[in-house]
Amino acid sequence: MPLKIKLNRLHYVIQAAMGWTDSHLYEFRAGGSGWGVPDPDGFYDGPMPASKTSLFDVIEDVGTKTLHYIYDFGDNWHHVIKIEKIDNAIAGAAYPRLVRAIGACPPKDVGGFPGYADFLEAMAGPRHEEHGQMLEWYGGQFDPDEAEIGRILDNFERLAKKWAPKPRKPKAAPKRLGSIRRARGLRRMLTHKANQAMVLPQGSRAAQLLNAAAIASCFGVDQFEFQRIVDRLVGSIVEH
Incomplete structure (x- = not known):
């Protein structure tokens, strides 16, 4: 499993390997410190949150590669976890991975x-x-x-799928002035209003601006830039 795994997830891995059902409290202990599920009401000084501490944090901060895992404080199952080897991750592999079960x-x-x-x-x-x-x-x-290896592999596969990074959603396109349909309608309206006012001479300044406004409306230029084109168009029509 990766060193960056949070201790609460390490708890789930152990539960999946052992075949238990996460029905009792637990605590990891190392170097005089404990991590588990803190009292939600804060009535007593319990362990530090396991969800906020990674396995790497314990190794670095406590300076040990041995952790104690206590599960079910009634039955008091006490496990000793020893980190025997730290290696590079296998490209494309899903974690957690089963190495051996006895x-x-x-x-x-x-x-x-x-x-x-x-x-x-x-x-x-x-x-x-x-x-x-x-x-x-x-x-x-x-x-x-x-050891029920098949059960362990199934449980690990379920955890790997659950914890797999979610694919990133593509960024939404920036909002334009409106849809293409709305832009085309706006272009027709501008053309109609201009034709009502006068017939524009071919190649005139007003005709060029009208064409620019039509193109801008189709391609959804910035709202302020579009308004500037429209204002110039209106001014040119008035001048003619």
């Missing part, structure tokens, strides 16, 4: 590490007194060695 994710709300150990023991022994109960609670068999 073992299954503990079920949600299983009771933390002690509860997970009890769960594995009960699921592994058909004669265990809690085997049937755990089997029903989980909803089927559980293989602690199955």
